[in-house]
Structures are given as C-alpha cells and as structure tokens.
C-alpha cells in the first residue's frame with residue numbers, strides 16, 4: 001500500500017487524473033473511500049482528523065441542503081437560482097481547499113445528490129468551476145453527482161451525458177445514479193414492482209458505459225442493489241452486492257478487454273449495513289461509500305452526552321454545584337461542547353475507514 005509513495009498522489013484536494021489514479025488503485029487493492037457529508041467547518045475537521053490519523057484518503061461532500069446550511073439558514077435559496085446552495089458549496093470548497101493540506105492526506109471534494117429540480121444548483125457550481133479552471137487549470141470541485149434515478153433511463157443518461165461533456169475538459173469526475181433506491185421490505189409496497197425494475201440490470205450499466213466512455217473516463221455509477229437511504233431496523237433491507245459482480249462481468253465481456261472490473265461503483269444508502277455487505281460490494285468494484293446518516297448520529301452523541309453529564313454547569317452563566325459564584329464559561333464555550341461532537345464523529349469515520357479497508361493506505 002502506498003497512495004503517497006507508490007502513486008505519488010499529492011495531499012490536499014485532488015483533481016482529474018489523481019482522482020482517477022486513487023479510484024483505480026482502490027478498485028485494484030479492494031478498498032473504498034467513505035464519502036462524508038459535511039455541513040460546517042466542524043464536521044469537515046472531524047472527518048479530516050479521522051482520515052489523517054487512520055492514514056487514509058477521504059471524500060468530503062456537500063448536499064444541496066448541506067451547502068445551503070454552510071451559507072446560513074437565513075440566506076434566500078430560490079428554486080431557480082439556488083443562491084444559498086451555490087454560494088455555500090463554493091464557500092465550503094474554498095474552506096476545504098485551504099485546510100486540507102494541513103492534514104497531509106488526499107481529499108476528494110465532491111457534491112452529493114443533485115435531483116432534476118436541483119440542476120440550477122449544479123449549473124451554478126459548474127459556472128464557478130469553469131471560472132476557476134480558466135485561472136488555475138483545475139476546477140473548484142473534484143467531482144459532482146447527478147441523481148436522475150427517478151426519471152426515465154434515457155432521460156437520465158442523456159442529461160448526464162450533457163453534463164459530462166461540460167465536465168470532461170476540466171477532467172472533473174461525475175457520479176450518476178440508476179435504479180430504484182428503496183427496499184424490498186422497507187415499508188414501501190413493492191409488490192407490484194417486478195425484479196427487473198427493482199434492481200439495476202447489467203444492460204443498464206452497459207448503456208451508461210457506452211454513452212459515457214467516448215466522452216470521459218472520469219465517472220462512476222451508483223447502481224441500486226437493494227439499497228435504501230437512511231437507516232432501517234435490521235433485517236428490513238436485503239442487499240444484493242453480488243449483482244455488482246454481474247454488472248462488471250457483463251461490461252467486461254462487452255468491452256472484450258482484460259479488465260475484469262471496468263466499472264467504478266458507488267454504494268449509496270450505506271448507513272446501517274453490515275461490514276460483510278460493505279466488503280462484498282467493495283470486492284465488486286465499489287470505490288466510494290456514502291455514510292451520511294451514521295455520521296449525523298455520531299456527531300450528536302458526543303454533544304448529547306456532554307450536555308447530559310454537565311447539565312448542572314449549563315443552566316446559568318455563573319453558579320454550579322461547586323458554588324453560587326463559580327463561572328461556567330469553560331463549560332459553555334462552543335470549542336468545548338461542539339468539540340465533543342467532532343470527537344465522536346471522528347471515531348465513527350475512523351470505523352468506516354477500517355471497515356472499508358481504507359485505513360493505512362497512504
């Protein structure tokens with residue numbers, strides 16, 4: 001293993017061929033990189049710290065809502081312009097670009113799930129990418145994601161192709177999604193849905209590969225294999241990561257090459273999955289796993305436990321069980337209690353890095 005020595009990857013936010021090198025290496029060596037949703041400088045540093053300590057690369061991503069939160073909940077975010085989401089994502093990107101080198105690890109800067117009605121958000125970010133590219137020879141973001149899985153397959157693919165054409169000159173990565181994300185028994189009644197539409201079929205993956213490959217090699221596919229977004233009670237979701245293996249074999253045969261795993265897969269709705277399910281998916285070419293929900297929970301637990309434990313010090317600015325004139329400033333300083341959330345989130349990110357075999361890959 002040696003992303004830095006063997007591959008000579010730079011540290012800080014990486015782009016283009018470095019992202020391709022990282023994902024190719026991950027697919028070859030059998031590890032995946034957790035993609036952590038960040039909504040603040042605090043969650044960014046929690047993730048960076050975990051990756052640095054685990055000697056691993058990391059993917060940081062902002063969702064449309066998370067990006068707006070970065071700008072501030074009080075900022076207008078119209079459907080047509082997505083001002084807060086565009087501005088917040090750009091602010092997050094500059095912040096991450098500034099601090100990432102301090103951690104000495106490669107970081108992929110990504111944006112999460114952009115559904116059809118959110119495309120103005122992506123348009124705004126791409127405008128900024130192109131501006132940044134003119135000045136610096138790299139886009140601002142390493143990678144973006146388009147989720148048109150709810151739309152007809154042909155529309156999904158043709159829209160993604162149009163965006164891939166815009167991203168390709170900047171060697172910017174594009175992640176797309178196909179297939180129903182939901183579950184067999186997750187409370188959604190899928191009795192009327194046949195198996196073919198519940199799980200992505202190999203022909204769908206090949207259709208994407210055929211459409212994308214002539215334009216760019218910088219893309220990945222989030223294919224449904226029984227995934228759900230969010231966390232459900234154990235036993236309610238049945239994943240079929242072996243389907244990804246079938247897709248790889250199908251595409252490999254169509255391409256007629258020696259590459260047995262030609263597709264870059266992304267695992268969505270990963271929170272709550274077992275370690276074995278992750279490892280099976282990774283063995284079939286998953287190089288990125290989204291882990292938002294578990295990280296939100298982890299971040300809360302540190303703050304929750306801190307407040308619960310210190311509640312008698314947090315009711316007034318002055319006065320606590322040690323005396324009526326004792327000050328509580330050291331207890332209510334946000335650097336103390338927010339930090340507790342960072343620590344528990346960091347611990348959870350570290351667990352993902354170990355589970356996905358990414359720890360120790362630098």
Ligand SMILES: [Zn+2]
Nearest residue numbers: 177181222268
């Ligand atoms: Zn998804």
